[in-house]
Amino acid sequence: MKPMNGKRSYKSLGLYLRMMGYLRPYWGVFVISLVSMSIAAATEPAFTTLMKPLIDQGFVAKDNTTITWVPLAIVCLFLVRGITSFINEYSTSWLAGKLVMGLRNEMFQRLVNMPSAFYKENQSAHLLSRITYDAGMVTDAGFNIITVSIKDGIQVIGLIGVMFYTDWQLSLICLTVFPMVALCIRIVSKRLRRLSSLGQKQMASLTQVLSESIDCERVVKIYGGQEREISRFDSAAQAIRRNWIKQTSAISSNTSVTQLIIAVALSFVLYFATMRAQQNALTAGAFMTFLTSMTMLFAPIKRITNISQSLQRGLSAAESVFSFLDQSVEEDAGTIGLKTVAGRIEFDHVSFRYPSAERLTLDDVSFTIEPGETVALVGASGSGKTTLASLIPRFYLPSQGIIRLDGVPLGDWVLKDLRSHIALVSQDVLLFNDTVEANIAYGRQGKVDRAEIEAAARAANALEFIEQLPDGFDTVIGENGSRLSGGQRQRLAIARALLKNASILILDEATSALDSHSEMLVQSALDKLMANQTTLVIAHRLSTIENANRIVVMDQGRIVETGSHPDLLAHNGVYANLHRIQFKSAE
Structure with missing residues (x-):
């Protein structure tokens, strides 16, 4: 018992001295x-x-x-x-x-x-x-x-x-x-x-x-x-x-x-x-x-x-x-930081396992997204789509394999510079209990002109409802936008991403929880956002990604099919089966 008490006393003294520092x-x-x-x-x-x-x-x-x-x-x-x-x-x-x-x-x-x-x-x-x-x-x-x-x-x-x-x-x-x-x-x-x-x-x-x-x-x-x-x-x-x-x-x-x-x-x-x-x-x-x-x-x-x-x-x-x-912050040993990127993303034999998971969430995934290309990820829940998208901004690090941006491994990029080239719009919109203007301006840290904010809101089909709010752009929207509808919150998130004007765009089921009218407005805003950007789209509604340059079908963490919408339907595989199920549900 005495050695334990001595260790505890020494530890307490160390805590006290550190605090007084x-x-x-x-x-x-x-x-x-x-x-x-x-x-x-x-x-x-x-x-x-x-x-x-x-x-x-x-x-x-x-x-x-x-x-x-x-x-x-x-x-x-x-x-x-x-x-x-x-x-x-x-x-x-x-x-x-x-x-x-x-x-x-x-x-x-x-x-x-x-x-x-x-x-x-x-x-x-x-x-x-x-x-x-x-x-x-x-x-x-x-x-x-x-x-x-x-x-x-x-x-x-x-x-x-x-x-x-x-x-x-x-x-x-x-x-x-x-x-x-x-x-x-x-x-x-x-x-x-x-x-x-x-x-x-x-x-x-x-x-x-x-x-x-x-x-x-x-x-x-x-x-x-x-x-x-x-x-x-x-x-x-x-x-x-x-x-x-x-x-x-x-x-x-x-x-x-x-x-x-x-x-x-x-x-x-x-x-x-x-x-x-x-x-x-x-x-x-x-x-x-x-x-x-x-x-x-x-x-x-x-x-x-x-x-x-x-x-x-x-x-x-x-x-x-x-x-x-004393816990470790995000690993950031990168030395490369470029103001502009072409947007070529390469997954090279990438695998990933969550610390508490029994099996791999991603298993030997390899494919490339060319600059300006729109690639859609589809598959059943749990197939690894969101996890794969989370690896691009380095929210997680691959267990195996390498991800490259413009030929440079993501680990070699300065974390802040890497993320400055990426915009994210997800199903679960996260907003601040602040004004409409402040939430949109969050897309670009620093001073932003009101004209730029209004332009982003107009492009996101959000200007009409913003002008109808009690204080317009100065309206406080409540905790996580509680005073707005789902479609309005989603369009604010798109306006925020538009203002950032990043080279790479990640859309994680951005329209899955919206009604038809809101989805139409949001999809129109997304089309403007996706123009000339490297885009990775995760979607459950296959109708929203039919015009994607390429569709990657995932199952159990692996890529099982790749191709355009017509090609995959003609192949009559996993994607065609998912499309038939959704088509029957829609009917």
């Missing part, structure tokens, strides 16, 4: 905070030293000078304490805000550069919880610990020094409690660390239930799932409540035991102080100084005994945050 740019403010904190802490032991002259010379000896300067000294002490406490609290809050902001910014920068596989393997609610909740909790292991360790530590050391200076024999009695207090802290710390880690997972589960209930609100309503979702949320909330009660009870029991130990020590002190006073070895003022110092020790010692909760909770949060930050 984020404050290096603000070391000046940090020093101001420490200095003001130390001065504020030193005023408490200074205050107790005034008790002896106040009692012995003021109350007993009736010395007028002492009666005058001691109250003034007390006022000055508390004035200094008030100013330094304000400086300390303000600077500490400023630093805590900087720490959390820095962590969240770095986590978000890491998040948007994660590979697509990462998003499939991690639930969005857990990612949200890490960035919003865990990053905020890190300050518990940061500034709360610093405040307690330094401020309360100085108070404890100063007060103990005053006690030893006043009467070392009575002070030794008090020091007997510290080993027992340290043992209580050690026992409780282990339990709090486990509970804090569990609490973070439970908070992520609560966020997940909440997120799913919002995203799937129509499914919940139509299938009457309100009670089920309420029950799920209640279970998650109950788990968090129970965990919090366990943490509180552990802290409370630790505090109660600590206070009992201190109370026993205090009773012995009072007894022996009375005996020493009878022997004239302790004056009334000295006893008041000692007693004041001892009673003032209770508050900082209590905070120190409770420090383990903040420390363990903060370290658990830091462990979660840094484990996220």
Whole structure:
């Protein structure tokens, strides 16, 4: 067990030092905070030293000078304490805000550069919880610990020094409690660390239930799932409540035991102080100084005994945050970046397997798309069409084989430059809760003229409905375009792709979920978008790809047929069979 504890302590120290490294740019403010904190802490032991002259010379000896300067000294002490406490609290809050902001910014920068596989393997609610909740909790292991360790530590050391200076024999009695207090802290710390880690997972589960209930609100309503979702949320909330009660009870029991130990020590002190006073070895003022110092020790010692909760909770949060930050981002070792490309795409014996899959999703796929050519991918669900298209912008990397753009392997391209030549329009349109203009302008990062945006909207057959919106191009469309119809959202996505004017276009079932009228408008916009571009089309409706230059038929991850629409029908193979099935369904 001891080696494991040593490893854990070393790991905790490493987490703490790494976390404090984020404050290096603000070391000046940090020093101001420490200095003001130390001065504020030193005023408490200074205050107790005034008790002896106040009692012995003021109350007993009736010395007028002492009666005058001691109250003034007390006022000055508390004035200094008030100013330094304000400086300390303000600077500490400023630093805590900087720490959390820095962590969240770095986590978000890491998040948007994660590979697509990462998003499939991690639930969005857990990612949200890490960035919003865990990053905020890190300050518990940061500034709360610093405040307690330094401020309360100085108070404890100063007060103990005053006690030893006043009467070392009575002070030794008090020091007997510290080993027992340290043992209580050690026992409780282990339990709090486990509970804090569990609490973070439970908070992520609560966020997940909440997120799913919002995203799937129509499914919940139509299938009457309100009670089920309420029950799920209640279970998650109950788990968090129970965990919090366990943490509180552990802290409370630790505090109660600590206070009992201190109370026993205090009773012995009072007894022996009375005996020493009878022997004239302790004056009334000295006893008041000692007693004041001892009673003032209770508050900082209590905070120190409770420090383990903040420390363990903060370290658990830091462990979660840094484990996220230590994950690898998208691989980008490319060195080639060209402003223009012809658009020739070559698949050379490409195979691909998802990490958790039992079989290959793509199996030895080879074909070439010439510049300006439109190639359609068809096949049953699960045949690998979407996966194949996802390899072109390097959302995934092939398990075997090479994909080339204009003769250059995709791995040799700078990732940002590669994707700058690709536009994507899919069935699941993703829009931002922003204006129509901002969503279209997203297709070209940087400053875009309104005239260019309007031209893209007109080409996408979207200008008519945009002008009918309450604020036209300045209308906020809601979360993922919730205030628009499916066809309108799709045309906005096409306008966004048109504005990008990329050399390569990927269409992933862009019209499969639309009614006939919307499909006609969208298909007309797509025809404009596809002009003079290398286009890869994934379609279930075979009627939409009859004019493609070439149709590639896939089955079980392999290419089984290739040719034009008339040739494949004449061949009377897989494609002809799919066409007959859809034709009968349409009839």
